[in-house]
Amino acid sequence: MATRLVPHRSLGQRGFVTLMMVFGGASLFASLPFLILGAWPVAGFMGLDVLLLFIAFRINFRDARAYEDVRLSVLELGITKVTPSGARRDWRFTPHWVRLE
Numbered sequence: 001m002a003t004r005l006v007p008h009r010s011l012g013q014r015g016f017v018t019l020m021m022v023f024g025g026a027s028l029f030a031s032l033p034f035l036i037l038g039a040w041p042v043a044g045f046m047g048l049d050v051l052l053l054f055i056a057f058r059i060n061f062r063d064a065r066a067y068e069d070v071r072l073s074v075l076e077l078g079i080t081k082v083t084p085s086g087a088r089r090d091w092r093f094t095p096h097w098v099r100l101e
Contacts, residue, residue, distance in 0.1 A: 078091070
């Protein structure tokens, strides 16, 4: 048996673009009255909210590149963990002495 375990992400790339467009548009629409009244720093902070949301999702998508490979044969149980940066760690066990939960 061999399988790859990946973290679940419910929002794909297309949904991310749609979310950013809707959130950016809503932020722009909500900041227009403040710009008209001369309170331009409020619009800047609303734009900062959009930027922070973008950065948070980009970090989330980067972390989604992590995965684990699990291989089980008669002779060996092998687990390979790969981080988002590409660093690998390998573990090998005798399957007769391992209990998985």
